[in-house]
Amino acid sequence: MHTQTDLPFSGWRVILPCFLAQNLAAGFAFGSFGPLLASTEQHFGVTRAVAATGMSLIMLAVGGLAPLLGGLLQKVSVRSAMIGAAALSAVGYWGLALLPSFGLALLMFAMIGTGVCLLAILGPLTLVSRWFISGQAKVLSIVNLPIALFVTPFIVAELLPEYGRFAVLGGIATIFLLLIPALLLIVDYPGRIGQTPRGTNMDPGGASGQGTAGDRQLSTREILASLPFWLLSLAIGVISGSGIAFLVHIVPFGMERDLSLQAASGLLSVYAGAGIFGTLLVGWITDRIGPPSTLALTTLCAGLVWWGLLYVAGLPLFALAALMGMCVVPVTTMHGAALSRLVGAASISRAMGISYAIVLPFIFGFAPLVGFLFDHADGYRLPFLVTAGLLAIASLGSVLMIFAVRKQKQPFEAVVGQA
CATH class of the missing domain: 1.20.1250.20 (MFS general substrate transporter like domains)
Incomplete structure (x- = not known):
């Protein structure tokens, strides 16, 4: 039986x-x-x-x-x-x-x-x-x-x-x-049906069926007091905001580089299509090297793409748009995986809610900031370089998050290693 x-x-x-x-x-x-x-x-x-x-x-x-x-x-x-x-x-x-x-x-x-x-x-x-x-x-x-x-x-x-x-x-x-x-x-x-999470040998969900061993609910104060949480949220905010700025500004930028409206709009299609493949690829990489390392690589790569856009025209623009999609579209996967291993399953919904509120101003503000700098610098060079610089800082912040997690000895230390 x-x-x-x-x-x-x-x-x-x-x-x-x-x-x-x-x-x-x-x-x-x-x-x-x-x-x-x-x-x-x-x-x-x-x-x-x-x-x-x-x-x-x-x-x-x-x-x-x-x-x-x-x-x-x-x-x-x-x-x-x-x-x-x-x-x-x-x-x-x-x-x-x-x-x-x-x-x-x-x-x-x-x-x-x-x-x-x-x-x-x-x-x-x-x-x-x-x-x-x-x-x-x-x-x-x-x-x-x-x-x-x-x-x-x-x-x-x-x-x-x-x-x-x-x-x-x-x-x-x-x-x-x-x-x-x-x-x-x-x-x-x-635990509701007598099973355990995949990848653990702990008792099924504990006595209540609502968590895993060693996984407790963190308060809002505890979450906000975590340096790794802030480093993660700010890095995610920068890369998410840069993605929105790319969606808003890449078509006019492409037209400045002598592409037709139809061809420049195609940069968005390439971006979205590459993002589908990139989401699967980033998921695999994240499980291999950990979310912070993956986030550091993708933010650095996105920064290099923003810098590289200033020096290419024609077909290479489509290659960079594809690379941007592979780096930016998977941001939701990286965000969720990193937070889950940082705070545990019992606190993930609260932590994601707070983190998303921190990310939101970047989503709203990045595209207008690029537009403001464009108007005052008479071109895209300065705003693209600023965006590349902010992404480089976000990449550094992701690296610092690895050491901050180790120092704080978070419950889910797998955030810095293999899944």
């Missing part, structure tokens, strides 16, 4: 719901916004600048609510929270399709941002951290593959002229409702 622990490892069934949740939440929110922007203006009768504030509301909801929602996930069922987020996202997209007031639409964008926070960031990371100790970064790289983000702009651009705004947004809302049955497959803790 088989016991529960004789059953095959059930953590694999968590991957598919997490992959779907992450892809749909992030892919639809960020991949459909641009193609729908003109129709948003027309539907609500607002200017382009006003319509664009919808994305600001999404990002504000993600960053502003992340600390609160991260702490909440340590107290409530992750599965229930993700199901609620899927329903909330469906309401948000239906609201954008049906409501006539842009004031109410802003509330819908905030709902969508809440869904992104829970479905694309906090929920999958929390579950993967609870179920996987070994190979964690590889699992996160699979969950965070930006496939939907890559294809959504093309699909929306094809469907919108043919079927209209209502059909596109209504279809997206319906897909979120169809996601709920997949989310029902989630099991919050291995």
Whole structure:
């Protein structure tokens, strides 16, 4: 007769719901916004600048609510929270399709941002951290593959002229409702079904089934008092912000280098496509050498790309755009893997929420900073060099994080070594 622990490892069934949740939440929110922007203006009768504030509301909801929602996930069922987020996202997209007031639409964008926070960031990371100790970064790289983000702009651009705004947004809302049955497959803790996280021989989840041996919940004060936490968050902020700046400025920069609008826009496609491969590659590397070392390499590489952009034209620009995508797109995987091993599964949702709030100003501020320096320096040379310099500093900070973790003797010292 088989016991529960004789059953095959059930953590694999968590991957598919997490992959779907992450892809749909992030892919639809960020991949459909641009193609729908003109129709948003027309539907609500607002200017382009006003319509664009919808994305600001999404990002504000993600960053502003992340600390609160991260702490909440340590107290409530992750599965229930993700199901609620899927329903909330469906309401948000239906609201954008049906409501006539842009004031109410802003509330819908905030709902969508809440869904992104829970479905694309906090929920999958929390579950993967609870179920996987070994190979964690590889699992996160699979969950965070930006496939939907890559294809959504093309699909929306094809469907919108043919079927209209209502059909596109209504279809997206319906897909979120169809996601709920997949989310029902989630099991919050291995101990709930008598299993242990993959890569550990400890008793199944401890007595409560809600953690692993030696893994306790850290308070907000303890997290904020950790030097490695700050070094990690600031490094992630710099590389994330530089990625947003690349998305905003690479097309006009490419046109300055004598590319046509179509060819310069192709730099973005190359960036996104290479990011899919880069996410898998970075996940594998992270499990081999540890998250801080991987972060140090990718931030240094991204800095060299920003510097190299000033000295090439034509086809080499596409090669550098691909390299940038391989370095920057996997940032979510690196962020999650490093934090998970730094604070442990019991504290990961709270730590990620706080860390994301620290990262948010970089995401908002980097692209305007590059634009400001461009206007005052009459060209991209100074802003690109400043960005390269900040990434070099972030790379150094990632190296310092390795020694800071060793000095503090964090519970998950594997952050500096093999997974």
